[in-house]
Amino acid sequence: MTEKIAIPLNVNGEIREVVIRPADTLLDVLRNELSLTGAKPGCLNGDCGACSVIVGGTVYKSCIMLAVEAIDSKITTIEGLKNSPIQEAFIKHFAFQCGYCTPGFIINIQALLEKHSNPTYETIKEWLSSNICRCTSYEEIEGAVFSVVEKSSDE
Amino acid sequence: MLAFNLEYYKPKTIEEAVECFFLLKKENKRAIYYSGGTEILTLGRLNLLQMDAVIDIKSISECLEFNFEHNQLIAGAALSLTYIEERNYFPLLSTVAKEVADHTARNKITLGGNVCGQIFYREAVLPFLLCDSNVVIAGEGGKETASIHQIFNGAFQLEEGQFLIQLLTDQEYITMPFASLKKRQQWETGYPLITVSSIKVDNRLRFAFSGLCSFPFRSTEMEDALNQANKSLHIRIQQAIDHIPAQVLDDIEGSREYRLFVLRNTLEEIITELEGEG
Ligand code: FES
Ligand code: FES
Numbered sequence: 001m002t003e004k005i006a007i008p009l010n011v012n013g014e015i016r017e018v019v020i021r022p023a024d025t026l027l028d029v030l031r032n033e034l035s036l037t038g039a040k041p042g043c044l045n046g047d048c049g050a051c052s053v054i055v056g057g058t059v060y061k062s063c064i065m066l067a068v069e070a071i072d073s074k075i076t077t078i079e080g081l082k083n084s085p086i087q088e089a090f091i092k093h094f095a096f097q098c099g100y101c102t103p104g105f106i107i108n109i110q111a112l113l114e115k116h117s118n119p120t121y122e123t124i125k126e127w128l129s130s131n132i133c134r135c136t137s138y139e140e141i142e143g144a145v146f147s148v149v150e151k152s153s154d155e
Numbered sequence: 156m157l158a159f160n161l162e163y164y165k166p167k168t169i170e171e172a173v174e175c176f177f178l179l180k181k182e183n184k185r186a187i188y189y190s191g192g193t194e195i196l197t198l199g200r201l202n203l204l205q206m207d208a209v210i211d212i213k214s215i216s217e218c219l220e221f222n223f224e225h226n227q228l229i230a231g232a233a234l235s236l237t238y239i240e241e242r243n244y245f246p247l248l249s250t251v252a253k254e255v256a257d258h259t260a261r262n263k264i265t266l267g268g269n270v271c272g273q274i275f276y277r278e279a280v281l282p283f284l285l286c287d288s289n290v291v292i293a294g295e296g297g298k299e300t301a302s303i304h305q306i307f308n309g310a311f312q313l314e315e316g317q318f319l320i321q322l323l324t325d326q327e328y329i330t331m332p333f334a335s336l337k338k339r340q341q342w343e344t345g346y347p348l349i350t351v352s353s354i355k356v357d358n359r360l361r362f363a364f365s366g367l368c369s370f371p372f373r374s375t376e377m378e379d380a381l382n383q384a385n386k387s388l389h390i391r392i393q394q395a396i397d398h399i400p401a402q403v404l405d406d407i408e409g410s411r412e413y414r415l416f417v418l419r420n421t422l423e424e425i426i427t428e429l430e431g432e433g
Contacts, residue, residue, distance in 0.1 A: 021160055023157040023159065023161035024156065024157075025196065044200060045197050045200070046193055046196075049259055052259060059259050060259065060262055060263055061260060061263070063196075064193045064197060066163065066192065069192070069211070126258050127258045129258065130257040130258050
């Protein structure tokens with residue numbers, strides 16, 4: 001028999017205790033147990049990137065990760081990135097329409113910039129190919145990313 | 156979300172992992188070794204795969220090794236594909252790995268998960284087939300090492316309770332000239348059509364294929380045909396096609412004819428590139 005288990009998750013700098021089934025994905029636990037609804041359920045199949053979160057400094061699609069795999073790691077969701085430069089750049093560049101894909105893009109770009117402060121166009125393209133925008137805001141998203149990259153390389 | 160319940164175990168040693176598998180078996184529970192878990196979760200969500208427990212191998216140190224020892228590259232089954240690309244100890248493997256899924260997914264997809272998966276592409280196995288690598292597996296009888304050619308026949312032929320620990324590749328193969336091309340029908344990120352990988356060993360080309368038949372393979376008959384230096388490229392490729400070991404796939408990603416058309420062009424491209432090199 002599989003019991004529900006209580007596990008601690010370190011989310012956006014806070015330790016939160018959750019009671020979950022080991023079969024629960026991180027996406028479900030964030031949304032349903034912690035009411036962190038920024039990570040979006042899109043394809044639920046690892047294809048669209050709408051559910052992306054940062055776990056232990058690496059970006060993952062939370063629909064293809066069990067919550068139990070994230071024990072002992074720091075989790076950052078879009079709610080943990082208030083007023084980050086990339087978020088502001090998205091607003092300034094109108095880099096969204098419906099906004100459903102936006103948290104996933106921002107999280108992925110945040111992880112990219114934490115790893116490469118001055119990424120090449122090829123690196124940006126490779127990383128961002130993991131996210132799909134059904135409203136096709138790609139050009140504006142590119143504009144937002146470049147504005148942040150340029151700013152950080154000027155500093 | 157998985158509709159069924161699961162037990163989750165994360166052993167720290169190979170022995171604990173195997174013991175866990177057989178203890179669960181005694182309780183009539185079906186356990187699956189879990190590395191990146193991406194395929195297990197996507198198939199599980201669709202009820203195409205069912206299990207009672209997963210045994211996560213990501214805390215087993217041997218499964219995370221990636222280094223050279225005794226002139227061999229040790230590549231652990233639980234390494235993520237992006238880690239392999241970033242370290243780039245094995246350029247052919249990095250090239251092939253970089254073409255699997257997308258960057259964020261590759262942070263989670265592992266070497267062991269890709270080569271042991273159910274989805275038929277399993278491209279990451281191609282470099283190891285080409286380099287006559289050895290495979291370290293563990294099971295009820297302990298740890299054993301065998302040639303990949305003994306254990307991989309379209310898929311890893313593992314016994315109940317066995318799992319892949321490492322792939323071992325002689326360092327001399329790692330520096331040999333290589334080419335690897337993945338062709339898609341649409342866009343740069345669409346589903347793959349075929350992947351052809353090749354290395355040049357002692358002036359002879361070796362070839363391995365994924366996406367052509369329903370399993371990845373290396374064929375010595377095809378290699379013999381493709382290495383007939385006294386024949387025209389056209390004849391060599393045609394004779395290789397005559398020796399494809401199984402039915403060529405004919406599916407929504409591409410018809411049989413289209414796959415063969417792409418195969419011809421890809422082989423021509425690779426042979427021209429590698430035969431031009433000294
Ligand atoms: S919802 Fe996770 S990748 Fe689409
Ligand atoms: S803004 Fe609508 S999906 Fe991207």
